[in-house]
Each structure stands twice: as structure tokens, then as C-alpha cells.
Amino acid sequence: MTAFIIISFVLLLIAFLLLLPIRARITYKNNEFAVYIYVWFLRFLVYPRKEKKNKPNKKKKRKKIKPQTKPIKTVSDFFDKVREIKDVITGASPSLRYALSKVVVSRLRINLIIRENDAADTAVAYGRMSGYIYSAISIFRNFVNIKKTDVNIVPVYSDGEWELDFLL
Numbered sequence: 001m002t003a004f005i006i007i008s009f010v011l012l013l014i015a016f017l018l019l020l021p022i023r024a025r026i027t028y029k030n031n032e033f034a035v036y037i038y039v040w041f042l043r044f045l046v047y048p049r050k051e052k053k054n055k056p057n058k059k060k061k062r063k064k065i066k067p068q069t070k071p072i073k074t075v076s077d078f079f080d081k082v083r084e085i086k087d088v089i090t091g092a093s094p095s096l097r098y099a100l101s102k103v104v105v106s107r108l109r110i111n112l113i114i115r116e117n118d119a120a121d122t123a124v125a126y127g128r129m130s131g132y133i134y135s136a137i138s139i140f141r142n143f144v145n146i147k148k149t150d151v152n153i154v155p156v157y158s159d160g161e162w163e164l165d166f167l168l
Contacts, residue, residue, distance in 0.1 A: 028164035033078070078164075079132060086139055100143045108137070109150045109167040115160040126155040 023038040035047040114129060116122040130153055137149060 024168040026164070026166040028078070028162065030161055079136075082136060097143065101145065103144050105144055105146045105168055107148045107150065107167070108140075108146050109165075110137075110152065111163075111165040112153045113156055113163040114153065115156045115158065115162060117159060119157045122155050122157050126153065129153060 020039055025036040025038065027034045027036075033047065034045065037044045037046055110133060112129060112133070114122055114125050116125055133151060133153065137146075137151070140146065
């Protein structure tokens, strides 16, 4: 009887965790990327990670291993990462593709403000980014069920920085 209670509790806990609404937000402002995960009302910063304060240890110091991934600093780096993720998903096994097809994105919202030094450069960047974003959404729809999309690309014909707000 005790085993039945433990197993049923674990199954209920797993079912509860699967039903939690989870949101992801990717922002790019002032040449800095940030990735947040929201679970209910809690917000977790995923990227960039906060630096931990190192306390002086009396034990032997270990050599630090440098991360092999480059930090994302430009928009083209971001889309290179998206292409890498797409290649990984495309080459994945059919069971992973089946699991991804069961994921439901209730709302996909992309707000992008494009600013360049010249109005002509802004117009070219606007056309290029529109092609990239709508192509990425169509590729994303092949793997995941998306209910509602809201894409807002705004060209601003004055100097400044690009801004990206990507909400899943």
C-alpha cells in the first residue's frame, strides 16, 4: 500500500509539472542579450549567468575550464545559433521530433526595432530581417505547434541601437 501511495504521488507531481505554463523571453538591447524563463510568476535569468563571488578556499585550486561557445554579441551571431539549433533538431531521431510536435506554443511574439546610420541601410536591414524572421517562424512551425504569432518589425530612420524582444 505504501508503494502505491508513493508511486501515485510521484505521478501526480509529474503531471502537475507538465501542466505548468512556461514562458521564455529573449531580449537584445544596448548590445546585450538576455534570456529569461518564466514559470508562473517566477523569473529566472538563464543567459548571461551572474558571476558568483569566489570565496578563498584553503583546498587546492582547480584549473578553470574555458567555455567553448562564443558569447552572442551581434544579431548575426544569434541567427547562427538558431541555424545550429535547427540543424540539431533536423538531424534528431524521430522520437525527438514526435515529442517536439506535441509541444504547444500558445503565443509567439517578436518585437524588433531596426536602426541604422542611413535610411537606405535601415530599409535594406528591414527587408533582410523580415525574410529571416518569417522564414525562421515557418521552419519553427514544422517542429512545434504554434497557435498565435505576433510579429512587429519597426524600422526607425534615426541613429541608435537595435532592439529585439522575443517572447514564447
